[in-house]
Amino acid sequence: MKTPIRLAITAAISTAMLAGCATTSGYNDPYGQPRQGQQGYSESSGMSRTQKGALIGALAGVAAGLLSGDDATERRQRALVGLGVGGLAGGAIGNYQDRQERALRDSMQGTGVDVVRQGDNITLNMPSNITFDFDKSDLKPAFYPVLDQVANTLREYDQTIVEVAGHTDSVGADAYNQQLSERRASSVGSYLMGKGLVRDRFILVGAGETRPIASNDTDAGRAQNRRVEITLVPIRS
Numbered sequence: 001m002k003t004p005i006r007l008a009i010t011a012a013i014s015t016a017m018l019a020g021c022a023t024t025s026g027y028n029d030p031y032g033q034p035r036q037g038q039q040g041y042s043e044s045s046g047m048s049r050t051q052k053g054a055l056i057g058a059l060a061g062v063a064a065g066l067l068s069g070d071d072a073t074e075r076r077q078r079a080l081v082g083l084g085v086g087g088l089a090g091g092a093i094g095n096y097q098d099r100q101e102r103a104l105r106d107s108m109q110g111t112g113v114d115v116v117r118q119g120d121n122i123t124l125n126m127p128s129n130i131t132f133d134f135d136k137s138d139l140k141p142a143f144y145p146v147l148d149q150v151a152n153t154l155r156e157y158d159q160t161i162v163e164v165a166g167h168t169d170s171v172g173a174d175a176y177n178q179q180l181s182e183r184r185a186s187s188v189g190s191y192l193m194g195k196g197l198v199r200d201r202f203i204l205v206g207a208g209e210t211r212p213i214a215s216n217d218t219d220a221g222r223a224q225n226r227r228v229e230i231t232l233v234p235i236r237s
Contacts, residue, residue, distance in 0.1 A: 128226035137183035169222035182206030
């Protein structure tokens with residue numbers, strides 16, 4: 001069964017691709033794409049900047065969220081229930097996440113971390129300008145107090161799975177960016193686990209440059225794409 005997030009992503013991609021195709025009628029390529037050397041050509045993807053922009057815009061609202069997928073989440077839930085971590089059911093799930101969301105919003109005020117709620121999942125968007133230096137995966141010491149606040153909330157609300165996902169901009173090779181995103185996720189996850197949180201709650205994953213939330217054609221857009229997202233998923237009984 002497809003989750004609402006997956007359905008939203010599928011719909012967004014379809015809409016964006018249709019919108020992109022509608023803007024290419026003036027090109028000579030038989031498939032509607034600008035030829036190499038024409039303005040708007042992207043050698044890495046074969047998509048015009050217009051198409052890429054439409055796709056990014058459509059996905060921006062659903063970019064935050066789980067990357068590891070339903071299967072990984074369900075396996076982690078079963079493992080935690082087996083360890084004696086109680087699950088949530090029915091209306092208790094929404095109430096639990098409402099309280100956790102309020103706690104996170106209060107503690108993250110003025111830190112530069114965005115708190116995003118999608119259904120019963122809560123995502124913390126941590127841009128790299130406050131977590132890492134450019135092209136680095138070592139946490140900035142100034143960010144330790146912020147992660148300490150996150151750890152305190154995760155300790156209080158321990159009936160959640162914690163997915164830590166690293167992201168990069170499009171500068172550099174795909175393989176390098178994938179590895180960098182994984183190292184960034186590992187840095188954040190390891191710091192939080194070092195604060196006494198149960199390791200079995202954590203899923204660490206890297207998305208590389210595959211899930212931009214802004215255009216990679218500008219410095220500002222690339223800065224937004226260099227980030228770590230922490231998504232909190234309730235453990236269901």
